[in-house]
Amino acid sequence: MSDAQGSAEAAVLSAHRISKSFGEIPVLFSIDFDIKPGEVHAIIGENGAGKSTLIKILSGIESPTSGTIHYDGKAVTLPPNGEAEAMGIVLIHQELNLAEHLTVADSIFLGRELKKYGFLDLAEMRRRSAAVLDTLHVHVDPDARINELSVADKQMVEIAKAISRDARVLIMDEPTAVLSVGETETLFEQIRRLTARGVAVIFISHKLDEIMDLADRVTVLRDGQLIATVPTEAMTPDSIAQMMVGRELSNLYPPKHEPDVDAPIVLSVRGLQAPGVKDISFDLRRGEILGFAGLIGSGRTAVAEAVAGLNHKTAGEVSMNGKPANFSDVAKSVAAGLAYMTKDRKGRGLLLNMGLQPNLTLLTLKKHLKGGFLDQNSEAQALERAVRRFDIRARDASVRVGQLSGGNQQKLMLGKTMESEPDIIIMDEPTRGIDVGTKQQIYHIIAALAAEGKSIILISSEMQEVIGLSHRVLVMREGRLAGKLEGAEIVEAEIMRYAAGIKQGGDDERINA
Amino acid sequence: MSVSTHEAAKPAKGLRIDFKTLGPLLALILLVILGYSLNPLFLGEGNITNILTRSAFIGIIAVGATFVITAGGIDLSVGSMAAFIAGVMIIVMNWAVDAMGASLWTVLFGIGCSLILGVGAGFINGFLTTKAKIEAFIVTLGTMGIYRSLVTYFADGGTLSLANGARDIYRPVYYDSFLRIPYPVWVFIFVAIIGWVLMNRTAFGRYCMAIGSNEHVARYSAIKVDRVKTATYILQGLCVSLATIIYVPRLGSASAATGVLWELEAIAAVIIGGTMLKGGFGRVGGTVIGALILTAIGNILNLTEIISNYLNGAVQGVIIVAAVYLQRGSLRAGRKKAAE
Numbered sequence: 001m002s003d004a005q006g007s008a009e010a011a012v013l014s015a016h017r018i019s020k021s022f023g024e025i026p027v028l029f030s031i032d033f034d035i036k037p038g039e040v041h042a043i044i045g046e047n048g049a050g051k052s053t054l055i056k057i058l059s060g061i062e063s064p065t066s067g068t069i070h071y072d073g074k075a076v077t078l079p080p081n082g083e084a085e086a087m088g089i090v091l092i093h094q095e096l097n098l099a100e101h102l103t104v105a106d107s108i109f110l111g112r113e114l115k116k117y118g119f120l121d122l123a124e125m126r127r128r129s130a131a132v133l134d135t136l137h138v139h140v141d142p143d144a145r146i147n148e149l150s151v152a153d154k155q156m157v158e159i160a161k162a163i164s165r166d167a168r169v170l171i172m173d174e175p176t177a178v179l180s181v182g183e184t185e186t187l188f189e190q191i192r193r194l195t196a197r198g199v200a201v202i203f204i205s206h207k208l209d210e211i212m213d214l215a216d217r218v219t220v221l222r223d224g225q226l227i228a229t230v231p232t233e234a235m236t237p238d239s240i241a242q243m244m245v246g247r248e249l250s251n252l253y254p255p256k257h258e259p260d261v262d263a264p265i266v267l268s269v270r271g272l273q274a275p276g277v278k279d280i281s282f283d284l285r286r287g288e289i290l291g292f293a294g295l296i297g298s299g300r301t302a303v304a305e306a307v308a309g310l311n312h313k314t315a316g317e318v319s320m321n322g323k324p325a326n327f328s329d330v331a332k333s334v335a336a337g338l339a340y341m342t343k344d345r346k347g348r349g350l351l352l353n354m355g356l357q358p359n360l361t362l363l364t365l366k367k368h369l370k371g372g373f374l375d376q377n378s379e380a381q382a383l384e385r386a387v388r389r390f391d392i393r394a395r396d397a398s399v400r401v402g403q404l405s406g407g408n409q410q411k412l413m414l415g416k417t418m419e420s421e422p423d424i425i426i427m428d429e430p431t432r433g434i435d436v437g438t439k440q441q442i443y444h445i446i447a448a449l450a451a452e453g454k455s456i457i458l459i460s461s462e463m464q465e466v467i468g469l470s471h472r473v474l475v476m477r478e479g480r481l482a483g484k485l486e487g488a489e490i491v492e493a494e495i496m497r498y499a500a501g502i503k504q505g506g507d508d509e510r511i512n513a
Numbered sequence: 514m515s516v517s518t519h520e521a522a523k524p525a526k527g528l529r530i531d532f533k534t535l536g537p538l539l540a541l542i543l544l545v546i547l548g549y550s551l552n553p554l555f556l557g558e559g560n561i562t563n564i565l566t567r568s569a570f571i572g573i574i575a576v577g578a579t580f581v582i583t584a585g586g587i588d589l590s591v592g593s594m595a596a597f598i599a600g601v602m603i604i605v606m607n608w609a610v611d612a613m614g615a616s617l618w619t620v621l622f623g624i625g626c627s628l629i630l631g632v633g634a635g636f637i638n639g640f641l642t643t644k645a646k647i648e649a650f651i652v653t654l655g656t657m658g659i660y661r662s663l664v665t666y667f668a669d670g671g672t673l674s675l676a677n678g679a680r681d682i683y684r685p686v687y688y689d690s691f692l693r694i695p696y697p698v699w700v701f702i703f704v705a706i707i708g709w710v711l712m713n714r715t716a717f718g719r720y721c722m723a724i725g726s727n728e729h730v731a732r733y734s735a736i737k738v739d740r741v742k743t744a745t746y747i748l749q750g751l752c753v754s755l756a757t758i759i760y761v762p763r764l765g766s767a768s769a770a771t772g773v774l775w776e777l778e779a780i781a782a783v784i785i786g787g788t789m790l791k792g793g794f795g796r797v798g799g800t801v802i803g804a805l806i807l808t809a810i811g812n813i814l815n816l817t818e819i820i821s822n823y824l825n826g827a828v829q830g831v832i833i834v835a836a837v838y839l840q841r842g843s844l845r846a847g848r849k850k851a852a853e
Binding site for chain 1: 714
């Protein structure tokens with residue numbers, strides 16, 4: 001319906017009445033989409049809205065069940081397996097698709113190596129890689145190995161690879177999900193540079209402010225339907241969010257209930273040292289949500305993993321309820337009532353090729369033993385409870401967890417963590433890469449847990465989330481505590497000052513408080 | 514697409530899964546029909562007993578291998594380990610016969626030694642893979658060479674033979690039957706049932722699948738990864754020891770040629786049965802069927818003239834590759850479904 005203004009003559013790539021079903025299950029219903037040269041077109045929608053399927057169809061990885069795709073005004077059938085790259089349509093996956101042991105130059109020329117007398121022309125490939133990286137203002141050595149690079153640099157290598165292939169349409173699946181604020185800014189500069197050269201950029205993001213900042217137009221999907229394609233300047237983050245969820249989004253963050261002033265200290269960390277952690281001390285009180293803010297790589301996860309017994313600490317004391325709690329493995333911390341929920345739900349949190357039930361009970365399998373044997377009824381009941389409590393939505397019981405949307409994976413992981421009935425929960429990026437509707441659900445769950453007396457450490461790179469939920473906020477920088485904020489001090493600018501190192505430590509006794 | 518469903522908790526078995534489970538069984542049934550149509554003797558009682566008894570060695574070892582492979586490991590040393598254990602068993606039993614004369618105790622002593630050696634050898638494989646963090650392929654390639662060489666050394670390049678007195682007492686373990694089913698088959702049945710229960714009805718089996726599926730997730734889920742992995746190798750050693758215990762009375766001897774290529778046959782049985790070589794998914798029932806399929810192929814070739822018996826390995830090879838290809842096919846379908 002909103003395709004009318006998407007004048008087909010100017011579009012470099014367009015899709016008309018695209019539908020897609022996987023077996024019996026329809027995921028896209030008659031979607032129209034187009035993008036013009038030099039335009040940034042964002043696709044937004046809740047998890048499971050069909051965004052990923054749409055970009056896979058636009059890049060030829062999936063073929064539509066019905067509908068047509070036009071490229072340069074001509075109807076085309078895009079070749080599968082990423083061969084559309086040769087035509088100038090490049091998809092950069094969220095997980096990035098680089099061979100970790102190759103060099104940057106190898107990666108840029110992978111699949112179309114330059115040859116001289118039948119042998120690889122390494123010097124020429126290095127020279128041209130350097131040239132491409134240079135035009136992008138990226139400072140990466142063409143000889144560096146991919147596994148030595150930061151995620152942000154890897155992304156830049158992907159972009160360089162795309163540019164060196166004369167990409168005319170660049171499709172990015174949540175490129176900023178794993179980037180820090182500064183890195184995101186660099187990426188956006190890069191994208192602006194590309195669009196100035198006439199490259200069309202399609203990108204998926206859950207971050208509304210980014211979309212407002214970068215995109216010319218935004219397409220909103222909901223449940224596989226096209227809701228609208230609108231120019232960004234006509235929108236506000238609120239109006240986009242409303243289109244996404246189809247309802248008024250009020251109270252993204254639940255009201256804060258401060259813990260009692262005399263609430264007992266349940267977790268106390270003193271002088272903690274571990275790889276990436278330098279002399280961290282803090283206390284956590286019963287019913288408190290303690291936010292850990294900071295840039296990516298500032299050591300927040302390292303603190304959590306050292307406390308939970310996943311990593312060895314080199315010095316320092318941890319105590320729970322006044323008793324020493326220096327855990328040497330996860331089983332011990334879980335048994336003591338402290339659970340860590342990883343930020344890496346695909347690599348560390350869930351078994352993607354298994355079903356919901358074995359994933360839910362994996363941490364607490366011992367609870368489901370009867371006479372030494374697994375009681376599958378008891379496991380099934382646990383899943384039923386978790387599905388209800390955390391609103392986990394699955395097509396049917398036999399789906400593998402890898403097929404669930406990110407939001408449902410996250411809720412399943414939350415369910416898995418809560419199966420151990422912890423008193424202290426460390427949640428690491430609990431809403432990374434999930435839609436705003438699910439975020440809201442998770443925020444309310446976190447607040448409810450705190451209200452019933454659980455204590456929560458919330459590690460998040462989303463400033464708004466830390467500010468919206470935490471009773472107190474600790475800011476980390478380069479492995480140290482850079483600052484501590486309470487009450488009205490918890491504002492974005494203040495956190496940023498500590499995180500970026502503009503403002504230092506403050507008074508020590510307060511940090512240790 | 515995300516239909517809210519509370520039925521999610523109901524364990525509904527998908528058709529696809531059932532077919533996957535039945536795949537190896539269907540292949541075995543086809544093979545039996547083929548064998549019978551080529552030579553009706555194939556289904557004679559004597560021949561069936563023969564197939565079952567012969568498949569017991571590989572089958573028992575393969576049940577152990579199912580756990581190792583499911584947990585993401587591999588054990589190449591089982592064939593050499595069997596030869597080594599057989600050799601040491603014969604040496605200690607002969608020594609016991611010399612010292613105290615042959616009696617039931619001699620045989621029990623030999624069996625005890627076998628169990629200790631099996632568990633010990635498994636522990637060494639497990640320890641080196643988990644604590645020394647050497648890849649399982651390399652560790653077991655090394656121990657494979659060591660055991661093979663040791664048995665050759667003990668036999669001085671020839672054959673170690675069990676003393677006659679002990680041989681007479683030990684013989685029934687391979688040749689006698691209970692309810693018309695030979696003892697080796699009973700052991701195989703026993704090992705298969707225990708293996709199935711361990712894999713599907715205990716936390717240990719679930720942990721093996723979790724580790725093979727993603728070791729990081731297992732560690733973050735409070736599973737003692739090293740301990741479970743070591744346990745799979747010990748279990749494998751125990752299975753090798755049991756197979757050796759029923760193997761030794763068959764010939765009453767051991768040499769450098771004992772158990773050659775058993776590791777590959779065991780791995781083949783596991784793979785044909787539907788366990789994934791990269792781990793994460795184990796089927797003990799499938800392994801049993803895989804072992805039967807491998808033995809039945811050899812048997813059919815023996816009974817018929819169509820293909821030379823010497824091509825046994827080639828036919829087995831084709832079957833293994835075909836089985837893995839079919840597994841991949843269903844995987845690819847699964848991945849396509851996942852893409853949304």
